Amino acid sequence: VNPPPLQLRLVTMRPLFGLALLSVLLGGHGFRLAPKASGVDRRQVAQSLAWATPFLFVSNGVAQSAAVEEVPLSKSRLGGVLEPYSDIQRGFRLMAPYSWNKFENGEGYDVRWVDLVNVKENVLLRTSPVKSDASLEAIGTPEKIGEKLAASREAQCVSATARQTEGLLFYDFEFESKAAHEYATLAIARNRLWNLSVVTEPKNWSKRKASFDGIRKSFIPKP
Numbered sequence: 234v235n236p237p238p239l240q241l242r243l244v245t246m247r248p249l250f251g252l253a254l255l256s257v258l259l260g261g262h263g264f265r266l267a268p269k270a271s272g273v274d275r276r277q278v279a280q281s282l283a284w285a286t287p288f289l290f291v292s293n294g295v296a297q298s299a300a301v302e303e304v305p306l307s308k309s310r311l312g313g314v315l316e317p318y319s320d321i322q323r324g325f326r327l328m329a330p331y332s333w334n335k336f337e338n339g340e341g342y343d344v345r346w347v348d349l350v351n352v353k354e355n356v357l358l359r360t361s362p363v364k365s366d367a368s369l370e371a372i373g374t375p376e377k378i379g380e381k382l383a384a385s386r387e388a389q390c391v392s393a394t395a396r397q398t399e400g401l402l403f404y405d406f407e408f409e410s411k412a413a414h415e416y417a418t419l420a421i422a423r424n425r426l427w428n429l430s431v432v433t434e435p436k437n438w439s440k441r442k443a444s445f446d447g448i449r450k451s452f453i454p455k456p
Contacts, residue, residue, distance in 0.1 A: 304396040307450040314444045320344065321456050323360075324423060328451035330356060330444065353413075354433040354441065356448060360425045367421055368402070369395075375404045382417065383408055399453055414438040416445050422454040 307328065310316060315328035323343060329335070333346040333356070341359065348354035372378060379393030388410035396403050404419040415432040429452050431445040 301395045301397050301402065304398050304450060306398050306453055307447050309447055309451075311444055311447050315447055315451070319456070324456040325358070325427070325452065325454045326456075327429075327453070328447055330448070351433075351437070354437065355431070357430045357432075358452075359428045359430075362424060363421060363426050365424055367424075367426070369404055369419060369421055370402070375406070378404060378419070379406050382406060386410065386415075388413075388415075398450070399455065401453070401455075405449060409435070411435070416449050418449045418452060420452075420454055425454070427452075427454045 308317070310328065310331075314331055316331045317326070318329035319326045330346050330348070333348055336345045336347070337343065339345060342357045343360050344358045346356040375393035375395050379390040383390035383406075386408055388408040391407040391409050392405070393407075394405050396405060401420055401422055406415075406417040406419075408415045408417065412434075413432050414435045415430060417431075418427075418429040420427045429449055431441075431448050433441045433445070
């Protein structure tokens, strides 16, 4: 079964040098640029590209360290809605949506889960190599990064927070627009920037919120 296509285009990339830097950061994944996308597909475009935005637009200053809440790794199946998933080769674990279609190594993602009924509901994981001394704090604060990512998505940043889980720093975001509602999570581990995104249509958010929160809080970039 072929995955539903992701139409890809650059969004809100004002500085010209951003194109070249974006290509380097994304590691030459062979993105194609489409002239137009609409609805949730357009949101998926932003999710596929704009997660590198902090590297392009956040100042070079190191973010101020602050007390970060320790949040335990979630292992709840939520009554069978989620199931454990482990990828030893890529080196990550999470609670994945039960019975959703899974695709690998597509345009704009490393791994992607798609709802069997509503293909506009997605869980996407993307990674990109970073320097050995890279850190989320050096990129920027959750609030600053959230603002930039929201602008690239043409969305509102509802929340932007930091947490520690199993010794790793995570930045968690919630974005909302007319077209989509999304949880996004960033982490840096083993010389890679990890970006997890779970997205649905606004009308379905209330029934997906709990499971989507469980997915992001179960994600850990460790084998």
